[in-house]
Amino acid sequence: MSKTSRTLITMPKTARKGALIEISVIAQHDMETGFRRTETGELIPRDIIRTFTCTYNNIEVFRADLHPGQAANPQMTFTVVASESGEFQFKWVGDNNYISTNQSFLIVN
């Protein structure tokens, strides 16, 4: 049974060919560090998102490794050159079978 959560993508819908577009992504996740303790002193086990990948027409354009040092609800901003109309696929993979996917279309004219 895999876990998932809400994700949000902020990017333009259209772009001129060759233009630089900025993509901002955020995933809802506690990013439990594995260093915190409960009131009774028990260690809360680590539960984080490990990797994020972004593909543009099935070609990987951005990938990130996340660690416990990443803030809760990890947010990332990166840039991509708009070369052709197509689909962006976003995927987050983490501990305890966490998988989230999202997609967005870009029209290049």
Added chain:
Amino acid sequence: MKEQLQYNRRALLQALPILLILPCAPTFASKNDAMDAMQKIIGETPVKDGGIYFELSPLIENGNSVPIKIEVESPMSSQNYVKAIHVISEDNPLPNIFSAYLTPQSGKAKIATRVRLANTQRVWVLAEMSQGYYARTFADTNVTLAACFEG
């Protein structure tokens, strides 16, 4: 009897710093851990200082969510581009914070994210260039409320 007492007291005093340090020692990364983590990434590759714009506020009120911005000087062409950007902390429980892998399609080696900082410390940025070297820079910051253990 007196000697015995002195010996015990001395032993206790000698052990005191170790007893005090021991509970927190394995949890915090030291400067050396950060250097080891960087060495692990770099390996035998040459390193040049500079060439990176690293935006990190000098005073942080809440270490649980610290915005950072990184921009590496690079034309991002198919021959000359930034392959990866690593963020490494000197005083977090784990030295590695974030690693991003870019391609020439990125157009610009510019990323932004939010991290946790456990303490007032120095944060390093390493950028792996396709031309076979690493660019490196750092920023110092003061953290008022520490992350990782609280909040």
